[in-house]
Amino acid sequence: MFDVVLTEEEKAIRNEVREFVRDQVDRSLILAMDSKEKEYPYEFIEAAGKANLLGLRFPEEYGGRGLDWTSELVALEEIGVLGIALGCAYSLPSIVGESLDKFGTKAQKEEYLAPTLAGEKICAEGLTEPRSGSDFFGTITTAVRNEDGFLLNGEKRFVAGGVGADYFLIYAKTDFEAPPHKSLSAFIVERDSGIEVNEEYELMGCRGMGAARISMQDVQIPAENLIGELNNGAAVFNAMMVPERLTSAAGPIGMGRAALEIAVRYADKREAFGRALRKFEGISFKIADCATKLDAARGLVYRAGKVADTGQWCRKEVSMAKAFGTEAGLEAVDESMQILGGIGYTDVYPIERLFRDARLATIWTGSNEVQRLIIQNEVVKEVLSEDTSMKRNIEMDTPGAHKEEEKVFKENPKKYYPSDMREEG
Structure with missing residues (x-):
């Protein structure tokens, strides 16, 4: 158990959320969502808001509890046992709320953040477009300034919670001459402003979360719906990627844990060849x-949460947590299914649903391939910029360390050409 690294307050949050998950989430809701009879878990968000469990990190002034990241991550793991759809619904107030908390005006916080944390308003975010997923800054949705504010045109897809959302956080291009990272702005777009929800996707997992494709055709929004500064959408996006990816990392740990607990109990009871499955080395x-x-x-x-709490640059730590956490969760679910065998592939146990859910976590909020690109980039920067004067030079701890002529990194490809053809390279 991880109790040794948790404070008493963090353990209390875990127990509170554990009780909420046990007592306040009806089994019928999970089944209705997975069977696609339910388009959005409104009652879940309402109950979580009433229990003051949404956006735990945000100020009490707006309905949060002013807690640290670890507290929220502990809560997310417990919510995670319910599956990725409810985990996503729980996470969106934290993700969209980050933009409002860090960049929003007081009026925006009062109008949107506070009711969102109370479970009274549903939020969603529009990141992915038909032609841009990982290439976020390739966004082609536009927002053109006019006398009434901004006129939006474009499409977003895979908008989690789009079917149920009262408002959307939308990124759009506002500077058509600037490079991609300096061309975007972030906006609050009300559902009733003319935004169209075109369809609800049929997903392998994450069902009942209302994943939608939305269209904006000459959607007029007021200037005060701009979040942060004009053309500074990159700063909003980078700040949001911390909760975006940390929430994605913590939930699958809960899914993996839930599946593994089922598998352990099954392997203890199920017998083969005269003994419990867990007695076999392959299972154990x-x-x-x-x-x-x-x-x-x-x-x-x-660890990523601790670094995020300091306000320091935490891109590497967050990406490590997202990639490893989602893959560990998926592997635990997958192996738990293997332990159960054929019955694990049926709806007699929830492992097949958790498997369908956990698979998505490695794809969204920045695919794990993108996370690895970020990790290596940050590691290379750290190593190459490091002051090594305080560390032992390990390269010298070998008999041939002095053979500088053997430490060849590049050479002139024409080094051995005839002299009249040789060039410096």
């Missing part, structure tokens, strides 16, 4: 590996 090693990876993921996630 799966349990050990999954438990180890889930704990390692939890440690990475908590």
Whole structure:
């Protein structure tokens, strides 16, 4: 257990959310969402808002609790056992709320953040476009300034919660001459401003979350709906990527833990060849590996949260947590299904649903391939910019360290050409 690294306040939050998950989320809601009978879990958000469990990090003034990231991550893991759809619904106030809390005006916080944390308004964000997923700054949605504010035109797809949203956080191009990272702005767009919800996607998992494709055709919004400064959408986006990816990391740990607990209990009761499944090395090693990876993921996630709380640059830590946490969760669900065998592939157990859910976590909020690009970029920058004067030069701890002629990094490709053809290269 991770109790040793949690404060009493963090343990209290965990227990509070655990009770909420046990007592306030009806089984029928989960089943209705997965069978696509339910388009959005309105009652879940309303209940979480009434319990003061949404946006735990935000100021009490706007309905949060002013807690740290670890508290929210502990809560997210507990919500995660319900699956990714409810986990996403729970996370969106934290994600969209980040833009309002860090960049919004007092009026925007009062009109949008406070009712969102109370569970009275549903928020969603428009990041992905038909031609731009990982290439976020390739956005082609536009917002043109006019005397009434801004006129928006464009499309967004895979908008989680779009079917139920009262308002959207939309990124659009506002400077048509600037480079991509300096060309975007972020806006609040009310649902009744003319935005069209075109369809609800049929998803493998994450069902009942109302993933939509939305269109904006000459949608007029007031100037006061701009979040932060004009053409500074990159700053809003980068700030939002911390909760975007940390929430994605913590939930799958809960899914993996839930699946593994089912598998352990099954392997203890189920017998084959005269003994319990867990007595077989092949099964016991799966349990050990999954438990180890889930704990390692939890440690990475908590560390990222601690760094985020300091306000320091935490791109590497967040990406490590997102990539490792989502993959550890998916592997735990996958291996738990393997432990159960054929029955794990049926709806007799919820593992098949958790598998469909956990798979999505490695794709959205920045694919894990993108996370690895970020990680290596940050590591290379750290290593190459480091002052090594306080560290031992390990390169010299080998007999041939003095052979500088063997440490060849590049050479003139024409080094051995005839002299009249040789050039310096």
